[in-house]
Amino acid sequence: MADAIVNLALEQLLQITTQKIGEEVRLVGNVENEVEKLRSNLEAIQAVLLDAEERQMKGDRAVRRWLDKLKDISYDMEDVLDEWNTEIMRLQFEGELEHAPAPKQKVPSFFPCSCFGIKQAVLRRDIAQKIKELNGKLEIINKEKDTFKLEKLKRIEGPERVSSTSFVDMAEICGRESEMNSLVSKLLDERNEKQRDLPVISLVGMGGIGKTTLAQLVYNNDKIMSYFDTKIWVCVSDPFNEVRVAKAIIEGLECLTTDFVELESLLKCICQSIMGKKFLLVLDDVWSEDYNKWKSFYHCLKNGSYGSKVLITTRNERVASIMGSVAPIIMEQLAQEECWLLFSQLAFFGRSLEECEKLEKIGREIVAKCKGLPLAAKTIGNLLRFKGTRDE
Structure with missing residues (x-):
């Protein structure tokens, strides 16, 4: 679970800093170094997660608490990256980034570029500060991992990536x-x-x-x-x-x-x-x-x-x-209700109306953690199809 969360955070970082590099990075000022530290810390932690998850399954409570702290920080990181990405898209939609000239030299984060205005400058400082704070917390987590002497275990290679085909079940969309x-x-x-x-x-x-x-x-x-x-x-x-x-x-x-x-x-x-x-x-x-x-x-x-x-x-x-x-x-995330419909038709398949009503509240809480990703909703929905109680 922690591995999946860290992977998602790394992918979001890649999407923002590599896929859309340019004005978007300048949006938060001179924060590239902090972002690079964030990526480095995440990758260092990711390297030992397999050992950590095996240790916690064997009852190591200290490692379990460490993983819980990592999950909390990772969720906070997702929120900050979502906020950054959302603002980028908003400014692009309003044309504020599209026509903004690239600065000829780096501009310190406390000195806003004239093309953005006060509101964008405030947002830039706010996101940059949040990323810096997250980095500080993640550095502590990264150092704590050394006390557990976690090892870099090799993952057992799974099957080759499944090839897609043109066939699709319209009823599942x-x-x-x-x-x-x-x-x-x-x-x-x-x-x-x-x-x-x-x-x-x-x-x-x-x-x-x-x-x-x-x-x-x-x-x-x-x-x-x-x-x-x-x-x-x-x-x-x-x-x-x-x-x-x-x-x-x-x-x-x-x-x-x-x-x-x-x-x-x-x-x-x-x-x-x-x-x-x-x-x-x-x-x-x-x-x-x-x-x-x-x-x-x-x-x-x-x-x-x-x-x-x-x-x-x-x-x-x-x-x-x-x-x-x-x-x-x-492609944007699914709306919450669409994600719920996708999840519920799998997780609640074959259940009675009474059983569905009892499980709906926790089901919607689970869907909220899918962050609008249909693959996540389908995968977890299929897994929960065979779970009969709320605790399960």
């Missing part, structure tokens, strides 16, 4: 209507039909937010199915293996030739197969920031008919930009 309508509209947009460039559309968001599910929903949408001549779904994942991806595209196009091994031959096959066809290619779970791995595919795919589109899902907005995506759709 809650919310996402507005995002789906927006995405369908972009895919059906014909304003680029007279241009030579192949439009790349992207879904961007943290892990578990529902990018793949939304892509699946749209892939199976009636309007999409009738608009495109052919559709191909490829789970790219990490690393980006060009030959494997090329072969997967060829399989999706149902080409007869499957014995090519060189990328050049594979791309020629794709190029010939899509000629005159209006296609939709979905590249799910893209991580690579190497433009050279994508460049050959892009030039090859431009041989398709006007109206063809490429849809990618990625956790990293930089990846979307490198692949030529303009105005990505940023």
Whole structure:
């Protein structure tokens, strides 16, 4: 549990400082050093969490108290990072960041840049102070771990990342209507039909937010199915293996030739197969920031008919930009009630109305901790399906 919380905090840090680097970091002044310390402390603690969790399960109360303190700080950290990210998005929406010129030199946090104004300067100092306070608490936790002589245990490697497919159960989906309508509209947009460039559309968001599910929903949408001549779904994942991806595209196009091994031959096959066809290619779970791995595919795919589109899902907005995506759709957390509906249909499956009513209060408290992540709601909902009492 602690490992999952620390992982989430690290991912939020990555999302803010790497995925959206620029004006957003300047929003909180000269705080990069504190953020780097925060990341370093989290990674040092993360390295020994497996040993700590095993020790607490064996009854080590001191380690259990240490883990409880870590969880409390991690939850506080999530709140601060959420506040930071929310303000970034608000300022972007209002246009206050988009047109703000980058300062030519670092500006001390007590001396606000003229482009932000008093309110933004106050917010900047407030968030910077909270991050500094959190760092102080986390440094204490980090030092305390040394007294327990925790070891860096190697995790038993699990199975390979499960490949996604285009199949989805519509009945299990809650919310996402507005995002789906927006995405369908972009895919059906014909304003680029007279241009030579192949439009790349992207879904961007943290892990578990529902990018793949939304892509699946749209892939199976009636309007999409009738608009495109052919559709191909490829789970790219990490690393980006060009030959494997090329072969997967060829399989999706149902080409007869499957014995090519060189990328050049594979791309020629794709190029010939899509000629005159209006296609939709979905590249799910893209991580690579190497433009050279994508460049050959892009030039090859431009041989398709006007109206063809490429849809990618990625956790990293930089990846979307490198692949030529303009105005990505940023996936946000589910609304609390939508998250509850998703959770309850799994956790309360097969229960009586009376039993559901008894468990609803604690169920909603659990859903609040899912932070609007549909994957978290589904995973925990499935686990709790077999728990019969409130204590369980």
